Amino acid sequence: MKAKAPLCAAAAALAWVAVAGHRPRPAARTAAAGPPFRVRGAPHVHTAFSADATGTVDDVARAARADRLQFVVITDHNSQAALPAAGYREGVLVVCGLEKSTDAGHALVLGTGALPFGLDGDPLEVARDAARFGGFVVAAHPASPDRDLRWTAPWDGIDALEVLNFGAAGSWPHGAAAVPLVGRYALDPTAALLRGFAFSREALDRWDRLLVARDVAGLLGTDAHGGLRAGHVTVPFPDHRRIFALASQYLLLAEPLSGDADRDTRRVLDALRQGRSYLAMDALGDASAFSFEATSPAGRAGPGEDLPQSGPARLTADAGGVEGARLVLRRDGGVVAEGPRIDYVANLSGVYRVEGFLDGAPSGRGPDPLPWIVSNPVYLFPPEELAARRERGALPAAAVRPAGTIEVLDDFTRPTGAEWQVDRDGGAAGAWHDDGGALRFDFRLGPRAPTHAALVRWAPLDLSRATALALRVRGDRPLRFDLQVRTAWPGHTPDMRVWRRSVRAEPEWSDVAVALDTLKTYDHEPGAPDRAHVVGLYVHVDESNLAPGSSGTLWIDDLALVRALETPAPVLR
Numbered sequence: 024m025k026a027k028a029p030l031c032a033a034a035a036a037l038a039w040v041a042v043a044g045h046r047p048r049p050a051a052r053t054a055a056a057g058p059p060f061r062v063r064g065a066p067h068v069h070t071a072f073s074a075d076a077t078g079t080v081d082d083v084a085r086a087a088r089a090d091r092l093q094f095v096v097i098t099d100h101n102s103q104a105a106l107p108a109a110g111y112r113e114g115v116l117v118v119c120g121l122e123k124s125t126d127a128g129h130a131l132v133l134g135t136g137a138l139p140f141g142l143d144g145d146p147l148e149v150a151r152d153a154a155r156f157g158g159f160v161v162a163a164h165p166a167s168p169d170r171d172l173r174w175t176a177p178w179d180g181i182d183a184l185e186v187l188n189f190g191a192a193g194s195w196p197h198g199a200a201a202v203p204l205v206g207r208y209a210l211d212p213t214a215a216l217l218r219g220f221a222f223s224r225e226a227l228d229r230w231d232r233l234l235v236a237r238d239v240a241g242l243l244g245t246d247a248h249g250g251l252r253a254g255h256v257t258v259p260f261p262d263h264r265r266i267f268a269l270a271s272q273y274l275l276l277a278e279p280l281s282g283d284a285d286r287d288t289r290r291v292l293d294a295l296r297q298g299r300s301y302l303a304m305d306a307l308g309d310a311s312a313f314s315f316e317a318t319s320p321a322g323r324a325g326p327g328e329d330l331p332q333s334g335p336a337r338l339t340a341d342a343g344g345v346e347g348a349r350l351v352l353r354r355d356g357g358v359v360a361e362g363p364r365i366d367y368v369a370n371l372s373g374v375y376r377v378e379g380f381l382d383g384a385p386s387g388r389g390p391d392p393l394p395w396i397v398s399n400p401v402y403l404f405p406p407e408e409l410a411a412r413r414e415r416g417a418l419p420a421a422a423v424r425p426a427g428t429i430e431v432l433d434d435f436t437r438p439t440g441a442e443w444q445v446d447r448d449g450g451a452a453g454a455w456h457d458d459g460g461a462l463r464f465d466f467r468l469g470p471r472a473p474t475h476a477a478l479v480r481w482a483p484l485d486l487s488r489a490t491a492l493a494l495r496v497r498g499d500r501p502l503r504f505d506l507q508v509r510t511a512w513p514g515h516t517p518d519m520r521v522w523r524r525s526v527r528a529e530p531e532w533s534d535v536a537v538a539l540d541t542l543k544t545y546d547h548e549p550g551a552p553d554r555a556h557v558v559g560l561y562v563h564v565d566e567s568n569l570a571p572g573s574s575g576t577l578w579i580d581d582l583a584l585v586r587a588l589e590t591p592a593p594v595l596r
């Protein structure tokens with residue numbers, strides 16, 4: 024009889040788990056009224072416009088509303104198809120960017136509006152195009168164990184990185200190891216996901232190394248796919264709502280959201296870009312009252328903000344009274360203070376950021392304990408160092424044509440000769456004309472991929488003395504095309520190799536220089552072009568640049584071989 028009470032208690036506990044499930048630890052206090060105003064949302068969300076995801080934009084907005092998120096950022100793979108649905112939906116601000124599969128990892132491209140052409144895979148060109156159209160780039164799951172997905176490019180022009188990602192390979196158990204997770208998920212999805220998630224500090228460590236030299240924001244990679252989809256097979260697990268319930272990004276805004284979609288979108292994107300935010304594993308505990316700030320006679324700064332150093336600064340952080348909370352203050356990656364709350368006098372300059380942990384809470388199955396909160400840093404430096412850090416983070420300027428021309432191939436002052444031809448496929452059309460001392464190329468792509476239209480200089484050429492090709496280009500609108508160098512490849516079928524580099528044309532004339540050592544084949548095969556045996560130069564447009572059926576016009580002028588390139592001084596953004 025004595026055993027009855029514990030048995031009853033166990034049964035009651037089981038029933039409670041089945042009904043109530045895992046609950047986050049509550050906060051004892053609420054956040055002070057703004058500013059800053061906390062706005063909660065999910066950056067990096069996929070819909071059925073991604074081949075590996077499910078759910079419509081409205082499904083995502085409903086899931087976000089159910090979890091009381093105020094914004095979601097849709098980032099489908101290489102697609103802005105969700106863009107027409109951006110704005111307030113179901114009371115949730117839907118922002119649309121895209122996730123570009125670059126040659127060196129996945130990158131979120133946010134804030135550009137509708138892009139007028141397809142992005143190239145070169146990471147630096149992605150950053151240049153993002154900046155050209157008023158946006159920015161986030162390195163997604165930069166520490167993914169999958170070599171094709173992790174970020175391996177330089178960080179030039181990259182404004183943010185994900186320090187925690189729910190979509191990356193290795194985050195969840197695979198195969199037979201996933202069976203217990205699926206069983207547990209059916210009973211208590213949040214508890215199952217908290218136990219199944221593998222967290223590694225690798226991305227945080229990478230972030231700290233970057234932060235030594237320059238400002239860069241740390242973000243949550245929600246990376247919700249609405250389940251798993253491969254071809255016609257779809258598993259609705261884990262759905263958007265369950266991933267949204269795990270964690271969110273808290274933006275710290277100077278004003279609350281206004282309800283005006285354009286204005287609010289700009290504010291949300293600015294806060295994401297500048298790191299005026301912290302991420303929280305909401306499933307562990309209520310992080311809505313978390314605060315972190317630095318004050319000194321020079322002023323006050325919160326996450327993502329600069330505080331010019333003038334004597335000691337006081338750094339305070341508070342977890343809102345969540346039971347078991349332990350905050351860790353890091354300076355340049357190293358721990359300098361730790362406790363239920365932080366009150367620290369900083370005499371040294373540096374990058375100060377806070378991580379929070381909940382002692383005794385589920386910690387995942389990863390190599391490192393799962394953080395509850397990761398705040399963006401306060402940058403405490405003398406004013407000149409703050410400026411230098413901004414300069415280091417700026418996008419490097421594109422190489423320009425130098426004075427050292429070796430040979431002008433064509434300046435188009437004489438009637439264009441027979442070496443210029445049009446090459447097209449898949450129902451495309453194209454025609455060239457002499458146009459006031461330049462060569463004009465009008466093209467229309469065919470109705471379906473694959474299709475291409477190219478302006479070709481079909482003549483043997485020896486590039487062995489040159490380091491770059493230079494030309495002037497213009498488009499009837501911003502356009503990308505490939506400058507292709509085709510080299511002889513005897514004994515192979517076809518008997519030439521295609522080397523290429525993507526070039527952007529603008530409505531105004533611009534000087535473009537393509538360094539020959541940056542040419543790559545489409546499949547990134549090893550090797551270098553046989554510069555002595557060039558058979559043709561192509562100005563090539565295909566469905567990766569523009570949708571099938573699109574038409575456009577490009578002009579080229581002053582095509583030349585050059586000896587060396589110059590890189591102008593960086594332009595501060």
Ligand SMILES: [Zn+2]
Pocket residue numbers: 122129163164172
């Ligand atoms: Zn990705």
Ligand SMILES: [Zn+2]
Pocket residue numbers: 067069122163190246
């Ligand atoms: Zn993704």
